[in-house]
Amino acid sequence: MADPRAESLVTSFAMKWLNLNSLDLVQPDPKIFNTFNATLREDFIAEAEKFLDSILLENRNVTELLTSNQTFVNDTLARYYGIDGPPTSAFKQVTLTDPNRFGLLGKAAILMRTSYADRTSPVLRGAWVLDKIIGTPPTEPPPNVGSNLAEPSAEAPKTVRARLEAHRDNPACKQCHGVIDPTGLALENFDAIGQYRTTDRQAANAKIDASTVMPNGVAIDGPVQLRQELVKSPEKFVTAMTEKLLMYAINRQLEYFDMPQVRKVVRDAKKDDYTLTSLVLGIVNTDAFRKQGPAAVSKTASKQNSVAEVKK
Numbered sequence: 001m002a003d004p005r006a007e008s009l010v011t012s013f014a015m016k017w018l019n020l021n022s023l024d025l026v027q028p029d030p031k032i033f034n035t036f037n038a039t040l041r042e043d044f045i046a047e048a049e050k051f052l053d054s055i056l057l058e059n060r061n062v063t064e065l066l067t068s069n070q071t072f073v074n075d076t077l078a079r080y081y082g083i084d085g086p087p088t089s090a091f092k093q094v095t096l097t098d099p100n101r102f103g104l105l106g107k108a109a110i111l112m113r114t115s116y117a118d119r120t121s122p123v124l125r126g127a128w129v130l131d132k133i134i135g136t137p138p139t140e141p142p143p144n145v146g147s148n149l150a151e152p153s154a155e156a157p158k159t160v161r162a163r164l165e166a167h168r169d170n171p172a173c174k175q176c177h178g179v180i181d182p183t184g185l186a187l188e189n190f191d192a193i194g195q196y197r198t199t200d201r202q203a204a205n206a207k208i209d210a211s212t213v214m215p216n217g218v219a220i221d222g223p224v225q226l227r228q229e230l231v232k233s234p235e236k237f238v239t240a241m242t243e244k245l246l247m248y249a250i251n252r253q254l255e256y257f258d259m260p261q262v263r264k265v266v267r268d269a270k271k272d273d274y275t276l277t278s279l280v281l282g283i284v285n286t287d288a289f290r291k292q293g294p295a296a297v298s299k300t301a302s303k304q305n306s307v308a309e310v311k312k
Contacts, residue, residue: 001277006057009276014052017244018132020045020109029118032202033193043077044109044194050091051107056276062241063234063274066103066133066227069096080108080195099224100196105129105187106223108194114184115192119202120160122184129183133230135240138180159203161185182212186226238274239266242283249283250292261286 015021023045028036050072055064072093078085081101086092096102104110114125131137164181188210191197199205211221220226230237242262247254254262265282272278283289 001057001059001280007053009280010049010052010056013245013248014056015049017241017248018048018104018110019113019128020048023109023113026112026115027117028112028193032118033191036193039076040080040108040193043074043080044107044112046074046091047072047077048107048109050093051104054093059275059277061274062276062279063231063237064103066105066231066237069099069102070094071096071101071107077108082196098196099227100189100222102224103227104133105227106190111187111190111194112192118192120188120190120192122160122164122181122188124184125187126180126182126184129226129230130180131240133237133240135236135243159200159206159208161188161209162203179215182214183226185212186210186220187223189222234274235266235270238269238279239263242266242269242279245279246283246286246288249289258288261288 023041030036051068051070052065054060054070054072055062055068070093072091073081073083073085074089074091075085075087076089077091078094083094083096083098083101085094096106098106100106110128111125114128115121116124127138164185188208189196189198198208200208210223211219213219214229218229220229239262242265243254246258246262246265265279265286268282269275269278
């Protein structure tokens with residue numbers, strides 16, 4: 001962990017785990033978001049990498065990825081966030097005063113990656129939280145179910161929330177969306193490029209409603225209360241991260257028989273305050289990591305090898 005090559009746990013693992021290595025897939029509509037440019041995208045990525053590095057490689061509790069009031073900005077990103085920052089393009093660590101920006105859920109890179117080019121997506125954001133933070137990824141939508149929330153041009157513009165609620169009235173959609181949407185709706189104060197807002201410019205400046213009810217019945221309002229609800233059970237986030245880290249370590253999907261090992265890694269890491277080192281040490285001592293067999297050989301290939309040996 002002290003080796004410089006441990007940096008790959010940020011660049012090759014964490015950025016991919018959080019889907020931030022593919023931020024280029026989102027190309028904000030320049031007619032709607034005319035302040036966005038390629039430089040901002042690079043700044044979003046740099047902030048995310050430096051933030052992940054500061055928590056993971058400085059061996060802090062990994063749940064600080066959700067709660068930390070520290071981040072890294074340069075002059076451009078500081079102006080974008082509306083905070084005090086360094087006067088140059090060099091990134092510096094700063095202490096945030098707005099709790100809406102704390103942790104991963106306040107990072108522009110996350111908020112843009114879970115949006116569409118022209119609007120926010122409570123569905124994408126909710127699914128991201130379920131998968132990355134809670135560790136319960138939603139099922140794929142059934143075939144032939146419409147997912148287009150575009151409005152007819154003749155109608156008055158509606159907020160994304162209003163359009164989503166109309167979509168959710170479809171019985172085929174309600175079961176899954178009832179689980180996915182609540183966490184995404186709590187992040188509606190952030191637009192599709194991660195700027196904080198209280199009104200929706202695309203819906204005649206309608207007031208943003210970020211209130212929702214979580215699947216467990218808890219009512220919340222906005223990103224701060226969402227984060228507070230998520231960190232009430234820190235072991236869920238640590239387990240979700242450990243699963244992905246073990247997959248990264250053994251280069252395969254996890255099976256049911258791997259899960260007791262995941263739970264043991266998480267239990268043992270608790271006494272060391274859930275640091276990345278404690279998770280890595282736990283993983284490299286699992287049977288899943290230490291007792292990996294050779295790649296499976298097909299019956300045909302095995303038979304051919306046997307014949308070759310006989311001929312020899």
